[in-house]
Amino acid sequence: MSDDDLDDLIHAADLDGLVRMIDDRCATGDWDGLLRVRDRARSAVKTGRQLWPAATLAEYRLALLAPPHHVAAVLDETDGLSGQFTIGPLTEVAAQHHTWDALRTELNPSPRAAFVAHERAIRGEVVDDDIADVLDIPLELEGWEPTYAVAKYRDNDADFPAPRLPTNWEEIETSSEAERLDDDVELAVQQLVEPWLSGSNGTVEVVCVEGDVGDAIGALGPHRARVCELDVRTAMAWMAWAGASGGAHGRRRGAATGRFGAWWMLAAIGDFIDDWPVNPDALGQFANELNWYRWDAFEPALGWTLQIAIEDESEGVAWAISARDST
Secondary structure (H helix, E strand, O other), X not given: OOOHHHHHHXXXXXXXXXXXXXXXXXXXXXHHHHHHHHHHHHHHHHHOOOOHHHHHHHHHHHHHXXXXXXXXXXXXXXXXXXXXXXXXXXXXXXXXXXXXXXXXXXXXXXXXXXXXXXXXXXXXXXXXXXXXXXOOOOOOOOOXXXXXXXXXXXXXXXXXXXXXXXXXXXXXXXXXXXXXXXOOHHHHHHXXXXXXXXXXXXXXXXXXXXXXXXXXXXXXXXXXXXXXXXXXXXXXXXXXXXXXXXXXXXXXXXXXXXXXXXXXXXXXXXOOHHHOOOOHHHHHHHHHHOEEEEEEOOOOOOOEEEEEEXXXXXXXXXXXXXXXXXX
């Protein structure tokens, strides 16, 4: 299709002009024209014109604002390129304003379609389709889960709210003498906050000990510490927020991935991973039998932080986790 104004902007590598065109086509609902901006800006890279920002903005706006047919076009995984540089995964962006019922007939069965379904379920939509699930966790939120924090995408930016955490601190005694134990929790935490580590400046420390929460925190080094008790829902919300986040410089992975990461971490704590997919009721019962804490060593809370401690009194073991990222 002829689109002379677009071709002129592409030939001139005029990013400012392309952004104005994207705004105009969104304002008039010219979604076919906006898709042409995405496609031609992307193709221009082959000629040395670095127009990825225009292609990225166009496909982000299509996922956020366009009708379902056009959303499906940018969620297509054939070339493996869409959504590489958007501020959040297109599956999460699309789920903000589009219901699963509206998208289901437009999306081909694929991992991305499954992620859209999970994102919609997190937002409260009942998704009862038999999808080819890649996460192997229930689409419906369990009774022991929280209302997860979700991103709020706008035309040019987004908010990624963190869950509210208690601040009723209580100082505890710590000890570094407890016996350390081996388990799979460290790997699960590393997977949970992987963008903090690979795409940013993050660090992770995890320890499992025979003892209580003070022994676990002390094994990480602090001579003084304080804790706030958490309920299971708050702990899951915090872990899921960390798993969804890109940290300071990494790429956001979305609420569906964050929720999966929280489930996987809980399964690692309870030694359920070999039985994956896990029974949700059994996992929830186990989660409620644990003592959950927020902790710190009286240092300021800066950047992205997941400092959580878990105590299994029945087994006499405890874990302390410190994952941090900063600008």
